[in-house]
Amino acid sequence: MTDQTAAAPRAVKAERHATLRRLLGTPTGAVASLVVAAFVIAALAAPLVAPYDPNAIDPINRMQGPSAAHWLGTDQLGRDLLSRIVFGTRTALYIALTGTGAALGVGMAMGMIAGLGGKILDSALVLLNDSIKSLPLVLFALALVTIYGASVPALIVIIAISMAPGYFRVVRNQVLVLNNADFIVAAQSMGASRLRLAATHMLPNLIGPILVLIAMDIPAVIGIESGLSFLGQGIQPPQSSWGNMLSEGYTYVRQAPHIAIAAGLPIVLSTIAFTFLGETLRDALDPRRAVRT
Amino acid sequence: MSAPVLALDNVSIRYPSAPAAAVRNVSFEVGTGETLGIVGESGSGKSTLAAAMMGLLPRGSCVTGSLRFEGRDLFGQMTERDLRQLRGRDIATIAQDPFTALNPVMKIGRQLDIFQHWYHDRPRAERKARILEMLEQVRLSDPDVRMQQYPHQLSGGILQRVSIAAALLAEPKLLIADEPTTALDATTEAQILGIMAEAKETLRGATVFITHDMSVVERLCDRIAVLYAGELVETGTVAEVLGNPQHPYTKALLECDPARIEEPTSELPTIGGTVPALDDRPAGCIFEPRCPSAVARCRAEAPLRHDLGPRRSAACHLVTP
Numbered sequence: 099m100t101d102q103t104a105a106a107p108r109a110v111k112a113e114r115h116a117t118l119r120r121l122l123g124t125p126t127g128a129v130a131s132l133v134v135a136a137f138v139i140a141a142l143a144a145p146l147v148a149p150y151d152p153n154a155i156d157p158i159n160r161m162q163g164p165s166a167a168h169w170l171g172t173d174q175l176g177r178d179l180l181s182r183i184v185f186g187t188r189t190a191l192y193i194a195l196t197g198t199g200a201a202l203g204v205g206m207a208m209g210m211i212a213g214l215g216g217k218i219l220d221s222a223l224v225l226l227n228d229s230i231k232s233l234p235l236v237l238f239a240l241a242l243v244t245i246y247g248a249s250v251p252a253l254i255v256i257i258a259i260s261m262a263p264g265y266f267r268v269v270r271n272q273v274l275v276l277n278n279a280d281f282i283v284a285a286q287s288m289g290a291s292r293l294r295l296a297a298t299h300m301l302p303n304l305i306g307p308i309l310v311l312i313a314m315d316i317p318a319v320i321g322i323e324s325g326l327s328f329l330g331q332g333i334q335p336p337q338s339s340w341g342n343m344l345s346e347g348y349t350y351v352r353q354a355p356h357i358a359i360a361a362g363l364p365i366v367l368s369t370i371a372f373t374f375l376g377e378t379l380r381d382a383l384d385p386r387r388a389v390r391t
Numbered sequence: 392m393s394a395p396v397l398a399l400d401n402v403s404i405r406y407p408s409a410p411a412a413a414v415r416n417v418s419f420e421v422g423t424g425e426t427l428g429i430v431g432e433s434g435s436g437k438s439t440l441a442a443a444m445m446g447l448l449p450r451g452s453c454v455t456g457s458l459r460f461e462g463r464d465l466f467g468q469m470t471e472r473d474l475r476q477l478r479g480r481d482i483a484t485i486a487q488d489p490f491t492a493l494n495p496v497m498k499i500g501r502q503l504d505i506f507q508h509w510y511h512d513r514p515r516a517e518r519k520a521r522i523l524e525m526l527e528q529v530r531l532s533d534p535d536v537r538m539q540q541y542p543h544q545l546s547g548g549i550l551q552r553v554s555i556a557a558a559l560l561a562e563p564k565l566l567i568a569d570e571p572t573t574a575l576d577a578t579t580e581a582q583i584l585g586i587m588a589e590a591k592e593t594l595r596g597a598t599v600f601i602t603h604d605m606s607v608v609e610r611l612c613d614r615i616a617v618l619y620a621g622e623l624v625e626t627g628t629v630a631e632v633l634g635n636p637q638h639p640y641t642k643a644l645l646e647c648d649p650a651r652i653e654e655p656t657s658e659l660p661t662i663g664g665t666v667p668a669l670d671d672r673p674a675g676c677i678f679e680p681r682c683p684s685a686v687a688r689c690r691a692e693a694p695l696r697h698d699l700g701p702r703r704s705a706a707c708h709l710v711t712p
Contacts, residue, residue: 279491280486280487280488280491280492281491281492281493281494281495283447283486284484284486284492284493284554285494285505286447286478287445287447287478287479287482287483287484287486288478288479288483288484288506288508288557288561289475289476289477289478289479289480289508289509290475290479290505290508291475294505294508298505299494299497302494302496302497303494303495303496305496306496
């Protein structure tokens with residue numbers, strides 16, 4: 099009997115790390131986490147990781163292929179491509195995180211209000227979000243950039259507006275389901291206020307789907323940023339961004355194809371890694387799955 | 392008896408956009424220390440009454456008559472804010488299905504702590520001590536471990552014990568248990584009923600026990616209210632009603648209780664027909680279409696409540712006081 103009671107707390111403690119284990123336990127999950135971690139480290143410690151100043155021009159060594167001195171070669175101004183990619187990672191992740199964060203905040207607030215508020219409020223917010231969703235993203239973004247000028251804050255606002263409806267939809271639907279859940283009614287019958295219901299009982303039930311959506315959205319945001327920068331409407335040179343590097347490389351693709359390849363590589367790699375991370379996260383976070391494995 | 396904890400007087404409840412009232416002219420009282428069993432088939436208005444007792448009817452529901460908790464009318468005199476302050480402190484509930492009544496992403500200990508939100512001025516250690524005490528009272532093994540677990544890791548019996556503990560934590564003056572054993576298997580049901588019986592002893596207030604099982608009423612309750620299609624057909628003490636049922640519906644229900652059948656039979660008796668639909672109520676007595684002893688008068692005229700003694704009544708033409 100004493101053995102049993104001693105073993106039980108250990109089992110509980112192990113359960114706490116089960117989600118992490120399930121995430122890293124699958125090959126795709128482990129590789130995706132590793133790649134994402136590498137990008138995050140590159141972004142955080144860019145000055146330490148980058149071998150050169152990303153903006154240092156060296157006309158003598160311009161358009162050089164990969165070598166021991168420049169692992170990924172140099173661009174048309176002789177700037178080190180690896181260093182520019184590392185600093186571009188910083189730009190990409192900064193915009194991805196702030197853009198998704200802003201979208202999450204706005205979308206979640208609207209979703210909660212729609213789900214918990216009255217019918218008219220709900221219909222109005224659904225209409226608003228569906229209208230935004232129906233806009234063609236690239237044209238919408240280009241229009242905004244034309245009006246307000248290309249800058250990092252403008253980019254973040256564009257991303258927040260275009261991504262918020264996704265969070266709105268998930269949060270609203272989840273809240274509508276939870277509204278009729280027995281445990282919400284039970285909490286209500288124990289005297290919980292609406293604010294308490296939303297904050298302590300609903301919010302924890304929203305975290306799973308939202309985390310997955312964030313991981314799935316980050317590659318999309320990276321795509322938007324790169325796309326707009328490629329079109330010259332996002333990050334402005336000389337600040338390095340994967341998109342404007344790709345655009346510059348495209349100009350010289352006949353003379354020095356390695357520039358475009360080097361710039362495209364991180365876009366492809368990060369998009370795949372974040373998508374797979376999102377998918378494994380979705381599987382790992384399902385609390386009911388925990389019992390079976 | 393002192394002033395009743397809960398007193399219903401001619402209560403009718405109609406849901407928004409429903410063709411007719413789900414509960415009609417129901418009156419009964421529950422006093423301090425008493426346990427009232429509300430019995431009826433599905434659709435007899437039991438759960439509607441339970442929701443009404445907590446003031447948790449859907450918005451737009453129409454309530455007539457008075458439903459008084461400690462003398463205050465829940466629907467006339469109290470604002471939503473007043474009602475909310477009753478719930479979880481003066482009135483607590485035990486849900487029907489323990490599997491869905493607890494938040495799936497929150498540990499048991501944290502949920503029980505949240506259920507004490509009316510007592511948040513108490514120090515954390517004291518709240519935890521109360522939780523442990525309650526979990527021991529509902530005879531949960533390893534309460535420390537259980538508090539660190541999530542609902543999906545526990546069985547229905549354990550979850551229902553947790554729900555009971557949650558309700559007891561509130562130290563309610565009125566405890567409402569809405570079919571707390573329906574979702575459980577027979578063995579667990581017996582255990583839970585045992586725990587309920589013990590819990591009742593420690594509770595100073597009144598208990599309302601909603602069930603369709605006569606043997607549960609017999610075991611746990613002092614008084615009984617039999618509902619049929621939203622109407623109160625008979626009420627009294629358990630001994631009186633079960634020993635000497637007056638209304639034909641009560642008699643029929645008791646005849647159908649397998650525990651009361653003495654001779655072994657291959658076929659269990661049933662009550663023929665079904666409960667009338669909300670929009671298709673008979674003009675006379677509501678039970679007349681299924682009643683074995685119906686007479687012409689039953690078809691034409693709805694019976695009034697006949698008092699058969701102190702707090703004992705039946706609604707039937709054939710009853711002679």
